[in-house]
Amino acid sequence: MEMEIEHRKLGFIKLEGFVAHKDISERKMKYCFICVGQYGGRQGDELARLGYSVFAINTSDSDLADLKQIPEDRIIKLEGFEGAAKDIKRGQDAIRQNRDQIIDITNHPDVLEADHVFVIGGMGGGTGNVATPMICAALAKVRKPFNGKPSFGAIISVPASWEKRGIKKNARWGLAHLQDLVNKEVIGAILVVDNDKLYNLTQSVFSDTNTSLTWMDYGNSELTSLLAEVSILTSIPSSKTFDLDEWRDVLSTPGYLSLGKITIQTSEEIENKKIFKEAFTNSPTASDYDYDLDSVNGFMAVVHPRNEIITDSSFKQLEEQFGEFVENAEKPHSGLIENNNWGMVTSRTRKPSEDKKKAIIYTGAVSTNLPERISRMLVEITEEEEKLEKKKAERGDKNMLDLSSFKKVEEKTVRKDISLDSELDILSGKKDSKNIIEDFDEDLIF
Structure with a gap:
């Protein structure tokens, strides 16, 4: 059961103006x-x-x-x-x-x-x-x-x-x-x-x-x-909602998720063809995915007070741009949420927001492959391990300096490094079965 929020304990968390106090407790x-x-x-x-x-x-x-x-x-x-x-x-x-x-x-x-x-x-x-x-x-x-x-x-x-x-x-x-x-x-x-x-x-x-x-x-x-x-x-009612089931559908899609957010203050900014790339780039999540080819699900939702920045035609334009951005995703979700009750929730202020002349675009995409930087890191560490093993093999049985006669030491057992394909690979099945969950029984902790 979720607990009541205590606003004085929010630390550095700062939520956008459309988040009213009741939204937190009634989500x-x-x-x-x-x-x-x-x-x-x-x-x-x-x-x-x-x-x-x-x-x-x-x-x-x-x-x-x-x-x-x-x-x-x-x-x-x-x-x-x-x-x-x-x-x-x-x-x-x-x-x-x-x-x-x-x-x-x-x-x-x-x-x-x-x-x-x-x-x-x-x-x-x-x-x-x-x-x-x-x-x-x-x-x-x-x-x-x-x-x-x-x-x-x-x-x-x-x-x-x-x-x-x-x-x-x-x-x-x-x-x-x-x-x-x-x-x-x-x-x-x-x-x-x-x-x-x-x-x-x-x-x-x-x-x-x-x-x-x-x-x-x-x-x-x-x-x-x-x-x-x-x-x-x-949780916010709207004529074109991004509802709970759509969000759950994104979260339940197997793959790697990135989230993005960007603020626009004029309708001209919608013409920016890189608007979704910038939204992902400036977020705390990894963003160097191949979005157009690897995305299998996603969403784009705009929230704003009633203003002239987002119209029906401009929102349709954003939907089209997002569809091109995650081209491989067949049914990305979208929503347009109008909210006039903009307040501010932080640990240090509860004053009404003065930023009603803007719109906020939230976006997310689920990709089938890891981000490029991380994929490259995995390849590099594997290559480094292979080079190290090769050097050890080339050294062969080269005689090492024997100091055992000078000082008696307690013998210690050093555990050998074990590769991913060994007994530590707790998720690999040991038997043929069409039931994936049954495959976990022998190899996991339960």
Whole structure:
């Protein structure tokens, strides 16, 4: 059950003027978020500010102690571990040894009854990277589908270009398993946050009080407001609505989701043929997709007070432009929402908005392939691994300096690196079966 919002706890979250206070508490769209690892917890803490149902799961007490907005009874410590040390095997063990707690969450009424569930985790670590695909696979067993499609998805962050090789290797593992779920069409849209893009996008970003924001804090608050604003659009009556079922249809489409937003203040701006590309480029989500060829679903919704910026003809023009932008998508959704009750909801002001002479375009697209930068990163890390193995092989049995006679050392067992095709590949089936869900029984945690 979603909680009441406390406006004084909104932090850096700033919602657009069309969002009235009652829209937050009376929204029709019911999200539930299962947040794992450090990134998941931080994103979940921002979502909890808006009263959404949020669960936080982690192996680290210190990470969980940083969460201030999520209720204590929704914070789950995976016992027997104090951090996963960015180790995939350790992360798996933590989930499996605390399976009862995970099962309790996946069977919680908030999870079962929500319109849509997101599992949030960072690709690259040991907890979120491992738990995200494992919990998604578990949700496939308990969540009722929406119109025959999966009614849950994921929100993931992907390592930036400067991050360490081991982090990228871990991300390759997590992404491979999520891709497996996409291929089997047992997961809905996966919303991707590219740390590389987010960092470059948010340099010199300041809050309304001129407080410098970290790129991570900015991304978390921006993504939270974007999800909230789109869901509120589905609750506002209009002659041409973007309704709840259309939004759920987008979210339930297997693939990779990007969201965008752009403000226009004159009707001439509609002539801009790059308007949707700019909307995606300036959002906190990854945007370097091949939209025209890879998009399989999407939406475009315009919200505005009654003004002369958006007319029936200009809206039709926007629909045509969006149809060309996501050319491969057969039935993209669209909506035109007029709203005259514009207010302002932030933690620092409740004054009426003075920005009624504008229109806001929200857009989203689900693509079949990963963003270009991330695909390239996966190829590069694979090539680096191959080069490293080749160097080791070329070195052969070269004699190493033996210091054992000088100092006695305790013997330690070093676990060998295991590839994606090994026993760690928890999502791969070991038997032939037409029932995808049955294939999970032997290989996942349950």
